[in-house]
Amino acid sequence: MSGSFNLALQAAEALRMLGQDLREVQKNSGMTGRSLASAASWHESKVSRLENGRSLPQPADIRAWILLCGAEDRADELLGKARAIERDQARHRWARPGAGNARWQKARSLRLYAPSIVPECLRTAAYHRAVLPSLSSADASVVPQALPDHADIHVIVEEDSITRRIGDAAVLAGQVEHLLSLAASHRIRLGVIPRETDRTTRWRTEPFTIIDDEQVHLVLTPGPEVVRSTTGIAAYEALFNEYAAVAEYSWDGYGRPVAAARFLS
Numbered sequence: 001m002s003g004s005f006n007l008a009l010q011a012a013e014a015l016r017m018l019g020q021d022l023r024e025v026q027k028n029s030g031m032t033g034r035s036l037a038s039a040a041s042w043h044e045s046k047v048s049r050l051e052n053g054r055s056l057p058q059p060a061d062i063r064a065w066i067l068l069c070g071a072e073d074r075a076d077e078l079l080g081k082a083r084a085i086e087r088d089q090a091r092h093r094w095a096r097p098g099a100g101n102a103r104w105q106k107a108r109s110l111r112l113y114a115p116s117i118v119p120e121c122l123r124t125a126a127y128h129r130a131v132l133p134s135l136s137s138a139d140a141s142v143v144p145q146a147l148p149d150h151a152d153i154h155v156i157v158e159e160d161s162i163t164r165r166i167g168d169a170a171v172l173a174g175q176v177e178h179l180l181s182l183a184a185s186h187r188i189r190l191g192v193i194p195r196e197t198d199r200t201t202r203w204r205t206e207p208f209t210i211i212d213d214e215q216v217h218l219v220l221t222p223g224p225e226v227v228r229s230t231t232g233i234a235a236y237e238a239l240f241n242e243y244a245a246v247a248e249y250s251w252d253g254y255g256r257p258v259a260a261a262r263f264l265s
Helices: 003-029 033-040 044-051 059-068 072-093 125-131 159-163 169-184 230-246 258-264
Strands: 109-114 152-158 189-193 208-211 215-218 225-227
Touching: 003 044, 003 059, 003 072, 033 044, 033 059, 059 072, 109 230, 125 169, 152 159, 152 230, 159 169, 159 189, 169 189, 189 230, 208 230, 215 230, 225 230
Parallel strands: 109 152, 152 189
Antiparallel strands: 109 208, 208 215, 215 225
């Protein structure tokens, strides 16, 4: 087995065990999955995905979970486990939807959704190295994947993706400035979903990229998957449109998307 595959299995097993920890916290509190979902304003399926290790909980998810269950004393433990899993996942396969795929550079249309971290094709080199600190500077993967030359690119990110500290403050500020410059030059259409958005019906999913309305690349554990069925693609197109409906696209007086620019204010 390759080191990459072993790392993927390790991350999947760690995620399953983290789900067990969350289930234990919930049961000890006396709450049901339904009551927890209701108290957190989540869909019930989100609780199920997290408890069964099918999705990696975001820090805000863990904090809400332990707060509602009265288990704040486990915050450092569970947040630390989630960070370790995310590092392993990032080293294994973070968002290269076009790797080994000639369609990427020939794509006419790309729609990307990022819930917690900037997609590789939109990263600065410094941010990319901060995401993958285990790579040496000689590793080819240190160079972020390039955007296709002639594609119509629509990107929707959660606000956490552009405010979450990756590297030091200068690295993060440089990354946000890069996104703003891409948007200002009309290289991409950038929408930002504010952190305070009502998530009752539009909860976060895993990162995904829709290529030419013909493929959907998902970033999952233990590795990426590709959706090619008509019904599957249609479902992700509908989901993307729902995210677009609540994203902010307004611009400030400096020609910058408001939701992204306020981070630099």
